Structure formats: C-alpha cells, structure tokens
Amino acid sequence: MEKERLGQQSVEPIRDPELIRDMKEYLLHKSYRDYFLFAFGINSGLRISDILPLRVMDVRETDHLRIREKKTRNIRKVRMTAALRQEIEKYTKGLADSDYLFPSRKGGPINRTSAWRIINRAAEECGVPGPIGTHTLRKTFGYHFYQKTKDVAMLQQIFGHSSPSITLRYIGINDDMMDQALEEFAL
Secondary structure (H helix, E strand, O other): OOOHHHHOOOOOOOOOHHHHHHHHHHHHHHHHHHHHHHHHHHHHHHOOHOOOOOHHHHHHHOOOOEOOOOOOOOOOEEOOOOOOOOOOOOOOOOOOOOOEEEOOOOOOOHHHHHHHHHHHHHHHHHHHHHHHHHHHHHHHHHHHHHHHHHOOHHHHHHHOOOHHHHHHHOOOOHHHHHHHHHHHHOO
C-alpha cells in the first residue's frame, strides 16, 4: 500500500474479463460489502478516496452521483451505469440513507488500507498478475471503457486528464499492445 500511495509502483488494470469474474465470485463468497466495493470501483471509474466516504443517500434512487473529488477539489457529476445502479439497488435494500456504503466494524467507512487489503487478497487468490491496488479499480474501468469504445477523448474527459496520451498510458495501453495491434493490422 505504501508504495502505491507514494507512486513508486504503478498498479495495473485487470485486463482479462475472466479474472474480473473470478474476483467478483471470490469476493461475493467472502463478503457482500467487499464484492460491492470491487463492483462499484470497476463500474464507476472513481478514485478510492471518493468511493469510501459515500453514504447510501449519495447513490440511492439517482442516475448521477455528485461528488467533490478529494484530489482535485472539483465537483463532479458522474452518470452511473445501468449495471452499477442494479448493484446499488440490491446492496442498499434495507440500509438507512445515512449508512456508509462501506462500513467498518469500528464505525465510519473502511479506510484505504483496508480497501487495499481486500483488493490485493482477492487478486492474489484469483491469480491476477501485476501489481494490484485500489487504483486498479479505476484503471480497470478505464481500460475496458477504452477497449469497448476506443474513445480516448471521452475517457480523458471522464478521468479529467489533460491529454489523450496521459489517459492511454494511465490505462496501460503501452508500446507492447500497440506493437501487437500493428503486427496484426493489414489493409
């Protein structure tokens, strides 16, 4: 966690959809809260620091999430995907509006270290390669959004990056992947 926080080791997105399914299944059997944390992260593209303090009232019965980003202090309006809204509806059934989405046993929300442990342990158990951390959730969203849409400009807007090259590097569209794409390209 310390290396990830200090930026000394960049984490990777989970590229393989089968590994994403494995992680979901593993986490669902361990803890519904932990499963929901993973599902929320990979379906929202938000930073963990913006996810953890959320309360039920922030996400219930809405299509958009309004947050003040901790990193940038900017207010963001984020459209929640249909898949995420379905997960939210199931997860929040029976919870009070004032409840934290990701409560700790001590009261309040879980902290970044706990979230890191949850994600890392699941990744290890499921054989997910590469350095994995809480930022993996955001990068996984970005990687798969790009693979589906090929719209780097839209993803750049979603992430608030200053250039497309930053966004591509951020989600792991690296030289090897570009080489492979060009190797298989023909007119």
